[in-house]
Amino acid sequence: MITADEGSLMTDAIVVDGVRKRYGARYALDGLDLRVGCGTVHAVLGPNGAGKTTLVRVMSTLLRPGGGRVEVAGHDVVTQAREVRRRIGLLGQHAALDEELGGRQNLEMFGRLHHLGARHARVRADELLARFGLADTGRKAVKRYSGGMRRRLDLAASLITEPEVLFLDEPTTGLDPRGRAEVWAAVRSLVGGGTTVLLTTQYLEEADQLAHRISLVDRGRVVADGTANELKALAGGDRIDVVLRDGGQLGTAVALLPLTRAEISVDVDRRLLSAPVTDRMKALAGVVRALEEAGVEAEDVALRRPTLDEVFLRLTADDEPAEPAAPAEPAAPAKEAV
Template identity: 55%
Template sequence: MVTGYAIEARGLRKSYGEVAVLESVDLSVERGTMFALLGPNGAGKTTTVRILSTLLEADGGTVTVNGHDLNGSKRKVREQIGLTGQDTAVDELLTGRENLEMMARLFHLSPAAAKARATELLGQFDLVDAATRQVKTYSGGMRRRLDLAISLITTPPVLFLDEPTTGLDPRSRSAMWDAIRQLLDGGTTILLTTQYLDEADQLADRIAVIDKGRVVAEGTAAELKRRVGTERLKLTFGTAVEADRAHTVVDGVLLDAAVSIAVEHPEHVRRVLNQVADAGLEPTGVELSAPTLDDVFHTLTSTAGEK
């Protein structure tokens, strides 16, 4: 039965001896969207991806990918997916084109079709100028783009990206983001694990926070931020006396050696500023801040060490 979800997992469990890596993990990823898994090292993110992409057997639970039951037919699931792991899977002695054409032939494309697909992917991932160079001469960002291109030889409807930008410089990360956005625009469903919280914030439609093998929170980036805090208006004054007077005017909390006040969830910032001004006070600094995914991460996770 085909549902609105490209990936559905229910009750995923995995243990190594007495160490439980996953404990009843549930995930639902809508078609054509990006779903990000966040969590500390060892929280179970990569284990989840390895199970969903057929590389690892779960101890329990069910998985369907694009309507195909993982327990019923791994082969059919593999026909639906692509995977870019944490380490690049390219042959450094071959050129970029040779890597792509070799993988295309392994997917049973004809020589002519393999060449055409390689040409298409080299252009899509801005590797045309480096196509005839050995991969050992590529930068880290170029290798990751080639690795992503290889995973798309057969244009799978579902793509797993396990920390695809780890170790890349900001320019290479930005190029990878652009490539990922193009895939999303084309209707590809993507499940992403990442150590970069801004990556999930920028790209993901929904985010699950996983810790100690369990999903501890799920929602949009905005929903998760609201869960851990609200906007805060911080007003700084020249003296503690002024800050204390402002504290009596508005409902705030004294901060920073009593020279600043914080107003949580200021629905009307201008009203607060007007109240302070009407009291004859002028702040030396005004700062409006909101919770970030960093706040979400640190509030909701506590795992230490690898699993």
């Protein structure tokens, strides 16, 4: 298994150069570039139709790219597809489990599909059940599992062959906060062991919590890439938010700030004004003092950094049509025998 410490041998687990994929007259991927470092979590965010799922299908050999180059774990996804499949795991948006079988039986079945001997498959199933906190429920039918338990079992199944690179396509969709936290803990454990994770998600908090780097994708291209803090800086840096007790004093409060009205956002319904700041503590003290001297009563004053939601809305378009369903193409799913 490749770890981040072996960067001298391979610094990038995934390399995508100018990849294209077209459906009819429309490009789902339009010259997209991406680098994913070994032993990291890299999140791909974007609106519906941005190309996220198509990108995962190309990287996992389920779709052939129409142009460009894609390498995963040092192997080309077109000319060395079999080698790629031996080194990856894939967790799709929907669980690939047999509801009537128990958790252990499901894992043993996946092990046998990957040509593990019967004994090896049983040992590996027990290892994964213990790793994901499912040892006590291994004999229970999957249809009796909670949502979080099913997703953890599905994640365990994708790791049956100890993949170097794991693709997670919206892994926590539909889970409650407890189930989502369980999956997050499992992902952190995997990366701690050296696995590289490519994560697509609709939950911006998920990317903020898990990812070492984040790529924002829109219209088939990466429009921004960096750490969460680097991307948040694109939304304008730190801000101070002031909620007034009396919304009728918003105009007075705005006039107290040494900024142009274009720099200050006002939400009348929430009695909120928000303004950019440079020196955080100096700005906080100055605003509080100015409000007190003017007799303007604040219900809450807080410093905050921009959220990924704000970056997402600023950098992505909102009028893109939904991503078309990919036509069926012959390929071996990552969990099947190769």
